Amino acid sequence: MTVNLLDLDQPKLAAFFAELGEKPFRAKQLMRWMHHFGVIDFGQMTDVAKTLREKLAQVAVIQPPQVKLEQISEDGTRKWLIDVGAGNGVETVFIPEADRGTLCVSSQVGCALECTFCSTGRQGFNRNLSVSEIIGQLWLANKALGRDPRDQTEEGRERIISNVVMMGMGEPLANFDNVVTALNIMLDDSAYGLSRRRVTVSTSGLVPAIDRLRDECPVALAVSLHAPNDALRDVIVPINKKYPLAELMAACRRYLVKAPRDFVTFEYVMLDGVNDTVEHAKQLLELVRDVPCKFNLIPFNPFPSSGYATSKSENIRRFRDILMQAGYVVTTRKTRGEDIDAACGQLAGKVKDKTRRQAKYMMELAA
Ligand code: SAH
Ligand code: SF4
Numbered sequence: 001m002t003v004n005l006l007d008l009d010q011p012k013l014a015a016f017f018a019e020l021g022e023k024p025f026r027a028k029q030l031m032r033w034m035h036h037f038g039v040i041d042f043g044q045m046t047d048v049a050k051t052l053r054e055k056l057a058q059v060a061v062i063q064p065p066q067v068k069l070e071q072i073s074e075d076g077t078r079k080w081l082i083d084v085g086a087g088n089g090v091e092t093v094f095i096p097e098a099d100r101g102t103l104c105v106s107s108q109v110g111c112a113l114e115c116t117f118c119s120t121g122r123q124g125f126n127r128n129l130s131v132s133e134i135i136g137q138l139w140l141a142n143k144a145l146g147r148d149p150r151d152q153t154e155e156g157r158e159r160i161i162s163n164v165v166m167m168g169m170g171e172p173l174a175n176f177d178n179v180v181t182a183l184n185i186m187l188d189d190s191a192y193g194l195s196r197r198r199v200t201v202s203t204s205g206l207v208p209a210i211d212r213l214r215d216e217c218p219v220a221l222a223v224s225l226h227a228p229n230d231a232l233r234d235v236i237v238p239i240n241k242k243y244p245l246a247e248l249m250a251a252c253r254r255y256l257v258k259a260p261r262d263f264v265t266f267e268y269v270m271l272d273g274v275n276d277t278v279e280h281a282k283q284l285l286e287l288v289r290d291v292p293c294k295f296n297l298i299p300f301n302p303f304p305s306s307g308y309a310t311s312k313s314e315n316i317r318r319f320r321d322i323l324m325q326a327g328y329v330v331t332t333r334k335t336r337g338e339d340i341d342a343a344c345g346q347l348a349g350k351v352k353d354k355t356r357r358q359a360k361y362m363m364e365l366a367a
Helices: 010-019 025-036 050-059 131-144 154-159 172-187 207-216 230-236 245-256 278-287 313-325 357-366
Strands: 066-072 078-083 089-097 100-104 108-110 125-128 163-166 199-203 220-224 264-270 293-299 330-332
Touching: 010 025, 010 172, 025 131, 066 131, 078 131, 089 131, 100 131, 108 172, 125 172, 131 172, 163 172, 172 199, 172 207, 199 207, 207 245, 220 245, 245 264, 264 313, 278 313, 293 313, 313 330
Parallel strands: 100 163, 163 199, 199 220, 220 264, 264 293, 293 330
Antiparallel strands: 066 078, 078 089, 089 100, 108 125
């Protein structure tokens, strides 16, 4: 069977070369060609012996996913719709800022969890992305942004992806093995060489997988909290029924023992009248008392028939001020790329739902 070398991190690639009777250093060479220089044609790999290049061409391919559509927002945000076969598509977003370039990466086609305010969640679930489809998003974005590591001009540097957030479509920790292999490639100096502190996994709170991530590949952790008590979180982030807040807070504390940063980021989507009152802010302070953290307030991004509205800006400010007065760092996420539906929670891609969830919502809407 032909292997796609984009599915392998360096240790797996070294094992692949060992099977071919080749030296392990070949893995490093290949990683550099594929990820550093974006070369996918074996013929161009000039420091690899010709006989080996020919052998590789027989047993392997280097196959990034295809871009179906690219959109560029007025604010410079870019979004790619990536073809992942069988009529499915996922989205990747690049957000340029003065001091960094952040790529928001998807991990699944849809999502099996059913957070009520999330358009990906509403669409249902089709399948996990493969490693090559996850790391391929970085590969493609670098290509599209014209990244050339030798380009040290201001513009060249600006375009470089310095940060990755696993905050696109899907729950990254529900696709654990593929996500961790892709993270390894992001961190590998022969590939993208990103710092652990600049790679963030965002999770809705899969407690056992948070522990595994800490042991296998600790990167920055963001947790989608969205509610300060179990009664409310059970409704808007239903996975809470399985892993309630006390267990989630304990997992965050355990994570910090090995994390590259000394805080967890709590994401909190601001839903008008649902989770944004003074009382909610006070409960939140109580909840996180023993967890070193920062807060990221996300104004809810509406999508058709979501049933929610964005909190009023004075209520977001009030909420933020309560947290700040208690000594916390709080950022309110700016909405980027709104004109191309690239904001948080708006990534829709193309999901052929296998869970019948779309049908369920349609029936509810019609009733
Ligand atoms: N599944 C992971 C990561 C993807 S979602 C998670 O839930 O953490 C990335 C962030 O966007 C999460 O905090 C998610 O709750 C939030 N989000 C989802 N829908 C949103 C919406 N409509 N408006 C604003 N934020 C949203
Ligand atoms: Fe899935 Fe995250 Fe959306 Fe929840 S918020 S449905 S976990 S993608």
